[in-house]
Amino acid sequence: MGKKEMSTYHRPFPNTWWLKRKPYVLFMIRELTSVFVAGYCIFLLVFVYKLTQGADVYGNFIDALKSPSSVALHFIALAFVLYHTITWFNLTPKILVLYKGEERIPQGLVAGMFYAGWVVVSVIVALFVLGM
Amino acid sequence: MITNHDIVMIGGGGAGLRAAIAIAETNPNLSIAVVSKVYPMRSHTVAAEGGAAAVIKDNDSLENHIHDTIAGGDWMCDQDAVEYFVNEAPREMIQMEHWGCPWSREPDGTVAVRPFGGMNIERTWFAADKTGFHMLHTLFQTSLKHNNITRYDEWFATKILVENGRCQGVTAIELRSGKIEVIAGKATIMCTGGAGRIFPFTTNGAIKTGDGMAMAYRAGVPLKDMEFIQYHPTGLPGTGILITEAARGEGGIMLNKDGYRYLQDYDLGKPLDIDDPSHPVKKSMELGPRDRLSQAFVAEREKERTIPSSYGHVVHLDIRHLGEKKIDKKLPFVRELSKNYAGIDPVYEPIPVRPVVHYMMGGIDTDINGATSLPGLYAAGECACVSINGANRLGSNSLTELLVFGARTGKAAARFALEVPHPDKNSLELQTADEQKRITRNFFRKGRGTERIFSLRKEMNETMETSAGIYRSGKSLKETCDKIKELKDRFVNIDLEDKSLNFNTELTSALELEFMLDVAEAIAYSALKRTESRGSHQRSDFPERDDENFLKHSMAYQTNTKPHIDYKDVIITKWPPGERVYGKEK
Amino acid sequence: MAETMKLEIFRYHPEKDNEPTFQTYEVPFLEDWVILDAINYIKDEIDGTLSYRWSCQMGVCGSCGMMINGVPKLSCAVFLKDYYPDKIRVEPLTGFPVERDLIFQMDDFMTKLTEIQPYIIRNKDEEKPLDEGEYLQTPAELARFKPYSMCINCMLCYAACPVYALDSTFIGPAAIALGQRYNMDSRDHGRDARQELIASHEGIWECTFVGECSAVCPKDVDPAAAIQRAKVSSTIDWFKDVLIPWGKKK
Ligand SMILES: Cc1cc2nc3c(=O)[nH]c(=O)nc-3n(C[C@H](O)[C@H](O)[C@H](O)COP(=O)(O)OP(=O)(O)OC[C@H]3O[C@@H](n4cnc5c(N)ncnc54)[C@H](O)[C@@H]3O)c2cc1C
Ligand code: SF4
Ligand code: FES
Numbered sequence: 001m002g003k004k005e006m007s008t009y010h011r012p013f014p015n016t017w018w019l020k021r022k023p024y025v026l027f028m029i030r031e032l033t034s035v036f037v038a039g040y041c042i043f044l045l046v047f048v049y050k051l052t053q054g055a056d057v058y059g060n061f062i063d064a065l066k067s068p069s070s071v072a073l074h075f076i077a078l079a080f081v082l083y084h085t086i087t088w089f090n091l092t093p094k095i096l097v098l099y100k101g102e103e104r105i106p107q108g109l110v111a112g113m114f115y116a117g118w119v120v121v122s123v124i125v126a127l128f129v130l131g132m
Numbered sequence: 133m134i135t136n137h138d139i140v141m142i143g144g145g146g147a148g149l150r151a152a153i154a155i156a157e158t159n160p161n162l163s164i165a166v167v168s169k170v171y172p173m174r175s176h177t178v179a180a181e182g183g184a185a186a187v188i189k190d191n192d193s194l195e196n197h198i199h200d201t202i203a204g205g206d207w208m209c210d211q212d213a214v215e216y217f218v219n220e221a222p223r224e225m226i227q228m229e230h231w232g233c234p235w236s237r238e239p240d241g242t243v244a245v246r247p248f249g250g251m252n253i254e255r256t257w258f259a260a261d262k263t264g265f266h267m268l269h270t271l272f273q274t275s276l277k278h279n280n281i282t283r284y285d286e287w288f289a290t291k292i293l294v295e296n297g298r299c300q301g302v303t304a305i306e307l308r309s310g311k312i313e314v315i316a317g318k319a320t321i322m323c324t325g326g327a328g329r330i331f332p333f334t335t336n337g338a339i340k341t342g343d344g345m346a347m348a349y350r351a352g353v354p355l356k357d358m359e360f361i362q363y364h365p366t367g368l369p370g371t372g373i374l375i376t377e378a379a380r381g382e383g384g385i386m387l388n389k390d391g392y393r394y395l396q397d398y399d400l401g402k403p404l405d406i407d408d409p410s411h412p413v414k415k416s417m418e419l420g421p422r423d424r425l426s427q428a429f430v431a432e433r434e435k436e437r438t439i440p441s442s443y444g445h446v447v448h449l450d451i452r453h454l455g456e457k458k459i460d461k462k463l464p465f466v467r468e469l470s471k472n473y474a475g476i477d478p479v480y481e482p483i484p485v486r487p488v489v490h491y492m493m494g495g496i497d498t499d500i501n502g503a504t505s506l507p508g509l510y511a512a513g514e515c516a517c518v519s520i521n522g523a524n525r526l527g528s529n530s531l532t533e534l535l536v537f538g539a540r541t542g543k544a545a546a547r548f549a550l551e552v553p554h555p556d557k558n559s560l561e562l563q564t565a566d567e568q569k570r571i572t573r574n575f576f577r578k579g580r581g582t583e584r585i586f587s588l589r590k591e592m593n594e595t596m597e598t599s600a601g602i603y604r605s606g607k608s609l610k611e612t613c614d615k616i617k618e619l620k621d622r623f624v625n626i627d628l629e630d631k632s633l634n635f636n637t638e639l640t641s642a643l644e645l646e647f648m649l650d651v652a653e654a655i656a657y658s659a660l661k662r663t664e665s666r667g668s669h670q671r672s673d674f675p676e677r678d679d680e681n682f683l684k685h686s687m688a689y690q691t692n693t694k695p696h697i698d699y700k701d702v703i704i705t706k707w708p709p710g711e712r713v714y715g716k717e718k
Numbered sequence: 719m720a721e722t723m724k725l726e727i728f729r730y731h732p733e734k735d736n737e738p739t740f741q742t743y744e745v746p747f748l749e750d751w752v753i754l755d756a757i758n759y760i761k762d763e764i765d766g767t768l769s770y771r772w773s774c775q776m777g778v779c780g781s782c783g784m785m786i787n788g789v790p791k792l793s794c795a796v797f798l799k800d801y802y803p804d805k806i807r808v809e810p811l812t813g814f815p816v817e818r819d820l821i822f823q824m825d826d827f828m829t830k831l832t833e834i835q836p837y838i839i840r841n842k843d844e845e846k847p848l849d850e851g852e853y854l855q856t857p858a859e860l861a862r863f864k865p866y867s868m869c870i871n872c873m874l875c876y877a878a879c880p881v882y883a884l885d886s887t888f889i890g891p892a893a894i895a896l897g898q899r900y901n902m903d904s905r906d907h908g909r910d911a912r913q914e915l916i917a918s919h920e921g922i923w924e925c926t927f928v929g930e931c932s933a934v935c936p937k938d939v940d941p942a943a944a945i946q947r948a949k950v951s952s953t954i955d956w957f958k959d960v961l962i963p964w965g966k967k968k
Pocket of ligand 2: 868869870871872873874875876891892895931934935936937938939940941
């Protein structure tokens with residue numbers, strides 16, 4: 001029977017912790033996608049700014065946007081923003097816990113409401129854009 | 133080292149916590165210790181499912197609850213204790229409600245009650261089918277409010293310290309460090325729970341090893357009515373996991389291999405159709421008392437009408453007709469457990485069940501204040517026997533008992549603590565050194581012993597199941613008494629591989645086995661000496677109840693050789709012994 | 719022995735070891751064995767020195783949480799057959815200091831649980847005397863907090879939480895869920911008393927919503943939801959304070 005003072009063992013928690021399990025990887029991607037969401041918001045601000053600078057400046061800007069690299073970048077951004085949106089919509093039932101009497105409103109339904117709202121807004125935007 | 137307290141609770145289950153809170157509330161200046169070998173919320177009260185009985189509804193009466201309890205106990209209950217218990221129960225249950233226990237409710241917001249076996253009316257309060265879990269967590273969380281309660285979580289008590297003719301605390305091992313210390317108290321309350329682990333097939337968790345009973349027994353306090361051991365009729369085969377009586381309270385039925393409601397053949401009444409609005413009828417058929425239902429299983433088995441399974445024979449508990457919605461609302465845990473551990477979904481299939489060791493009616497002999505014959509030592513909860521459970525406990529009386537007698541015993545111990553001087557420090561230290569030596573000598577000695585914990589425990593389990601089961605006989609009990617003696621002799625040669633201090637769970641298993649052997653001895657001898665059949669104690673060689681000679685509590689005293697069994701009169705006040713009637717309108 | 723399986727178990731003994739090691743044991747494979755059964759078999763038949771916690775064997779006492787192949791689980795509720803025939807790696811729950819073998823130290827949680835004040839707090843003079851019976855609570859009111867009351871304190875959620883592993887000052891999922899359990903109980907008036915801790919830096923705002931606490935919770939407590947909802951209501955509090963300072967809580 002040793003009389004050594006008892007010491008607990010603290011396991012290291014490496015920086016690569018998020019590579020250990022799939023849910024953590026997905027979480028990290030979700031965090032990463034917010035960079036793209038933020039980036040695209042800045043882009044939209046620039047877009048509006050250019051619009052105020054007169055037709056010429058705006059025209060050049062639009063032309064630049066048509067370059068293949070810019071289009072590619074847009075697709076990448078779209079993919080990330082979609083990922084971001086979907087993961088967050090799927091999380092909404094955790095934030096919005098609704099009850100009808102004793103029964104909790106199913107989580108799928110809550111998330112579904114957001115998807116439905118998304119579709120409606122997208123259709124309106126599409127009509128607006130295409131209608132122009 | 134010695135730590136001093138006014139009152140020391142050994143056990144942090146329902147009884148221990150209720151006692152601690154009762155003292156903390158009435159005497160905020162007293163120093164209270166709660167010693168528990170597991171974190172209090174792990175205590176086995178957590179596993180209780182069905183509910184807790186107390187008269188609350190207008191259509192019920194205290195008199196009825198008293199009568200059901202006494203008849204259910206086959207007149208072995210002390211009637212003064214039962215009367216106090218029943219009178220105090222509603223108040224205690226309301227107190228639990230005020231502390232936040234999430235009782236299931238009626239639409240108008242009052243608490244809901246459900247029927248339970250042996251009760252003439254629905255009076256069992258429930259929190260879905262996790263009543264014990266919710267009660268334990270409510271009590272534990274409420275106890276956090278009181279800063280005069282000091283917790284000793286994961287401290288293992290080994291011995292009661294007696295000095296100057298009174299109990300002055302315990303020695304306990306701090307599991308983390310392996311150190312043995314004195315936890316001294318002017319009063320000590322044993323709340324260590326039952327001892328189902330003496331048997332191989334039980335609903336009891338690993339920690340239910342009768343420690344407190346054995347410690348008291350070794351300190352010269354008698355163990356009362358130890359032969360009365362409750363088999364619950366519906367445990368899952370293999371694991372012994374309990375399927376609560378509430379499943380039958382809500383209308384579940386018992387079927388044999390022919391799909392026949394066999395209970396009707398055992399003087400438990402006639403079955404009503406499951407669609408009949410009066411089903412299930414109280415105190416009849418599936419809602420008969422547990423002893424009778426478990427005995428009926430054995431009879432069915434003998435008639436070869438049970439169903440063979442890989443874990444022995446079973447019958448079916450069928451709740452399919454309740455429908456998914458009701459099952460999910462009232463019995464969600466039953467569904468979860470059946471799915472996980474029996475691989476069947478009770479919404480679509482009947483649940484295979486068989487009787488399983490569940491509860492110890494007997495325990496440390498106490499008076500109505502929870503006081504034992506040793507001044508300063510008190511006991512409450514399943515480890516104690518006050519006795520309200522007699523020869524057969526009614527389901528849902530035990531959780532209430534934890535509250536009623538936990539609180540009462542706590543207050544009585546506090547009164548005692550206020551009157552006695554401080555513990556005798558020096559002599560307690562000497563005793564602790566002795567206890568340390570005993571443990572080192574017995575378990576850490578040089579060289580290897582020859583006996584393994586596992587095999588001794590297995591042999592004890594087997595002999596107890598064979599002889600102290602649902603039906604017993606003098607011959608097999610005699611053999612078991614000898615067998616226990618043999619096991620105790622062999623225990624001396626126990627071999628531990630682990631000779632270290634920190635969290636030595638092999639050492640605690642050995643100490644628990646030693647405790648269980650003492651309790652097993654008390655059970656076997658008490659059962660051997662009771663040559664009658666009553667409640668859960670059924671002797672095939674003495675099939676009749678014998679009030680003339682045995683309307684008495686058995687009192688087992690430890691001696692150097694075999695236990696000495698004495699008797700003490702049952703306290704009968706207003707309810708003279710009668711016949712137990714089930715399945716008939718009275 | 720017919721079929722067998724291998725368990726690779728984390729071993730650490732503070733009296734002997736500076737670093738943990740893994741020890742592999744071979745156990746019989748039985749269809750209806752949970753991992754805890756296999757570990758008990760090891761303790762009984764192979765190696766008496768292995769230490770771990772367990773009691774109820776029915777997933778309700780909360781003692782037996784372990785990392786099973788890197789995922790926090792109740793070892794009494796997962797079956798060998800779900801891993802057969804591969805080797806199973808068993809470790810103590812991550813995020814906690816290890817005391818010995820599979821036993822981790824949970825003192826930190828016990829302190830946090832106490833600090834969150836997990837009991838009914840009534841306004842002064844609004845205690846109902848016992849003689850007047852129970853507080854009324856409709857089934858719908860009960861349903862609001864019931865899921866949060868189902869927590870068995872098993873610590874799986876803490877083991878799944880990278881925030882807690884990186885910074886143990888975080889109060890963490892179960893303690894916050896239990897705070898919310900009382901906050902949402904119609905009988906309770908203690909939200910303000912708990913809010914200081916819940917809305918503190920170590921409280922809900924440390925959570926980055928990884929969501930794994932809810933994914934691993936064996937009792938569907940959904941602590942992640944409890945935390946996010948507390949964020950929403952704390953934000954509303956903040957707006958109320960800032961925008962209508964005179965309208966501060968009743
Ligand atoms: C599966 C199951 C279902 C049940 N359902 C119901 C029901 O529906 N209704 C009902 O009324 N009753 C029910 N019961 C019975 C009831 O739950 C128990 O009788 C009761 O919970 C016992 O409580 P207790 O406080 O006496 O002991 P426990 O809750 O068992 O607590 C014992 C305490 O003592 C401590 N302890 C033990 N030994 C030592 C030691 N050596 N050193 C330090 N500490 C020690 C333990 O750590 C623990 O804290 C059920 C029982 C089981 C097993
Ligand atoms: S919230 Fe769930 S995972 Fe966390 S301690 Fe409670 S029961 Fe366990
Ligand atoms: S042993 Fe109790 S939860 Fe696993």
